[in-house]
Amino acid sequence: MVRVAESDLRKQKRELADAQVVLARRRRYGQKMYDTKREPRAVMKLRARTAQQSAGKYRIMHEEKLAEAKERLDDAAEAVRDDDEIRVDLPYTAVPPGRTVLTLRDLVPAYGARVTGGLDVHGPERIALVGRNGAGKTTLLRTVAGELEPVAGEATAHVPLRFLPQRLDVLDGELSVAENVARYAPGATNNLIRARLARFLFRGARADQRAATLSGGERFRAALAALMLAEPAPQLLMLDEPTNNLDMASVRQLTSALEAYEGALIVAAHDLPFLESLGITRWLLLEEGELRETTPEAVG
Template sequence: MSTSITCTSVFFGWPDGSPVFEGLDVAFGPGRTGLVGVNGSGKSTLLKLVAGELTPADGAVRVAGEVGYLPQNVTLDTALRVDEALGIAARRAALHAIEAGDVAVEHFETIGDDWDVEERALATLGELGLGHIGLDRTVGEVSGGESVLLRLAALLLRRPDVLLLDEPTNNLDLHARRRLRAAVASWPGVLVVVSHDRELLDLVDQIADLHAGEVTWYGGNFSAYEEALAVEQDAAERMVRAAEADFRKQKRELVDAQVKLAARKRYGQKMWDQKREPKIVMGARKRAAQESAGKHRILHEERLADAKERLDEAVEAVRDDDEIRVDLPYTAVPPGRGVLTLLDLELAHGARAGNLDLRGPERVALIGRNGSGKTTLLRTIAGELEPVAGEARAQVPLRFLPQRLDVLDGALSVAENAARLAPGATNNRVRARLARFLFRGARADQRTDTLSGGERFRAALAALMLAEPAPQLLMLDEPTNNLDLASVRQLTSALESYEGALVVASHDLPFLESIGITRWLLMEDGALRETDAEAVGRTRE
């Protein structure tokens, strides 16, 4: 039986009653599939259903073959040794025991046919750029990005038939992303990947577009999908324009018919009042006119209803590609005004930021390898960490959005979270502002712990950017993690409206280039230094 994933009439909903899938039918066969869709469409939920971490309320999920699953948020016990995290500790210990002369039967049973397990493990680590780690170190000694690759290495060593990857490039630096893309490009079995990384999605064989609870298939990689979708959307928009014109026409014809019928009615009443014909003749004529008027009205109303139905169908075929449009005048910083000063700043874990001046509405990209100290620098500037030496002095109101998005209280709604940071704003004012960030009506009342990763990010960004006093220095740590490509565009449009100084730590170079970075800072070898866009671009090659 060929390796495959089959979902048949799958129903799944959250405990609060909100449905995710209502009768989903989809199958994934051999090859690499990119699963795309807006945040909240159910991509991660579908992977969890396939992986067996969630159970459908109805329907069936069947997988032919062993499944390996890399979740969006990787958590490994920091006390584990690397070989334990890879799942090879028992076989490795048995191998070493035999090599030391212990020929107990249980050691041979533990190893089975896997005599080269240690060599395979080291080779896999080397392919993913983790050759320097070794098998005897602990997980606590590796960076967050390295722990993602370590979890992937464990999956590759298992050689599962089906590999599920949920936003695997989150927290990975440029070098690690290249390693992961190479692993995906060479994967021989069934692979389903959810990602906002365009370069990764351009390695897949087909795209599965999850939209409104259904999957539509597109052959080719993500670039081919975008081209096909653009053609579809152009056609859909033309259909909307044609349907709108027909709807307006039917409305006019209905009004014209009603005017004519009213005129006939007035004429008939006049003839009745003047009694110009016998009463029986006038009564028959009146009944015939009423019947004719009724049929005429029903005909036009049916035509109008049909036109409205065609218009609704045409509108539904056009994707909702809302963009954040918001004015933030109080965030403006005059050119040349001091925003942030670093004085001989030394950070925890040995990194040194030294001296730095940030002035006016500069847009700074903070880049560097995983574990180089970027997040530590941002947390120190935000006052969350004490510096080892020196000082970080902000001269304007600042806000920091960390990767964890822990500025939100999950038990509160989106509106309540925003109101916490703007206590002087009225409820109407908070809701009007949130609507500009696409949280309209009941969406603003949704608890933040029920939001998707991208929606939570948008809620956190809205709360910070609408805070009082308005932040004139905004610091973002890996903001495109967990965002689909539509949400990245929304983030970009929101930052276009921001007039203050911006510091963004990110490995996502296309995103950094899209938001108008004016200054590049590289954290490398324990020190912060200036670089430029050309030097950064060369690291991608």
């Protein structure tokens, strides 16, 4: 695919060079006709204007073909660089140390584990939420995100919060990647959205691809981009089993994206090596209906 695109780019470069030779030849012929005054002056001026307009269209046509060939090459090269790292700056996600970003008080979710007493999350803590399947991790995160009403107690976010669920339903499958991001950042210009998406490895035509046609890894990356580039910037980000169904390249991309995130982070996961790679500062365990502090050694 890359070789085909490179061949097409060389072809378009040759055709543009040939076109420039043709145009130069035409200009010399026109100047010769004008110098020898073989036709009336008015006729020669009209002919010169017409030739100039035609030459401009001819040149623009070849320049556009060359630009399209370059974009196809970029897309082809990107297609074989699926293990590229995400490199993005997210300064607006920063939270001052010690600032309370989330308060839980005697929280009783609709089902699953409860939070007895109080729990505060401060910026920029990185919290691992662990526990066996069915312990209630997803229910707790959905309750904090406001998707589920608690039976009792309080869950209050004091900063902009975003939640990325396992099912990735934050994306509209009928919209393009760029259009999905625009839904979360309505004040951002199209050029700014595309520039930011390029850092999430959606470059050129890839940003125009419908979400429904993306691979699993691409869909996760698009969902992550939509939430991390949202306005206002999320200063508390919650992820539910983010590495499920991701290949190694996608996990590396997720890790590099989260390295740039400066807000508070809560990640529910079973993948201990992945959690440790995030620089987790606090471990919370859901067990026997209660949420309590733990250590990575106890989890392992």
